[in-house]
Amino acid sequence: MGVPGGAHFPLARGGTSSFTSQRNPMKPRLILLFTRDRNFAQLVREALFGSAAIVLLTQNVADALQIVCRRGREFDFALLDFDGGCRGMTLLSAVHTCYPQLPILVTISKNSEHITAVAYANGARACLNKPLPPARLANAITDLQETHAQLAVA
Numbered sequence: 001m002g003v004p005g006g007a008h009f010p011l012a013r014g015g016t017s018s019f020t021s022q023r024n025p026m027k028p029r030l031i032l033l034f035t036r037d038r039n040f041a042q043l044v045r046e047a048l049f050g051s052a053a054i055v056l057l058t059q060n061v062a063d064a065l066q067i068v069c070r071r072g073r074e075f076d077f078a079l080l081d082f083d084g085g086c087r088g089m090t091l092l093s094a095v096h097t098c099y100p101q102l103p104i105l106v107t108i109s110k111n112s113e114h115i116t117a118v119a120y121a122n123g124a125r126a127c128l129n130k131p132l133p134p135a136r137l138a139n140a141i142t143d144l145q146e147t148h149a150q151l152a153v154a
Contacts, residue, residue, distance in 0.1 A: 029076040032077075043132070076103075109129075
């Protein structure tokens with residue numbers, strides 16, 4: 001069950017509808033998160049803790065596509081959590097087709113070389129196997145953004 005237009009992602013209990021770091025006065029990063037896994041959503045919170053970020057959370061492809069159509073140019077990157085079905089791959093392909101420069105990080109539940117290869121072929125810039133610790137996800141996000149920034153400058 002998704003929220004039309006996405007849901008802003010609370011940082012912690014009692015948090016606000018979006019979060020930014022008090023230490024970083026820069027514009028917060030806008031992130032699309034597609035997942036049905038509440039544990040993964042919590043992992044993303046932990047990985048982004050202390051960073052200036054607004055995460056738009058969606059749990060179904062239709063809502064994710066609406067968000068991408070409305071705000072796609074604003075996103076700094078997308079995190080797509082595949083649940084083993086074709087929905088995530090369909091979303092990945094659609095997002096990459098519309099915004100080929102958008103860095104997309106994909107997570108998969110099962111270590112599958114086939115799914116990983118198909119994800120890269122459909123526009124993923126990084127693909128990680130779950131479960132993973134928050135620090136590894138945070139490092140992957142940082143690497144993804146640094147690579148994207150270097151490509152934008154080149």
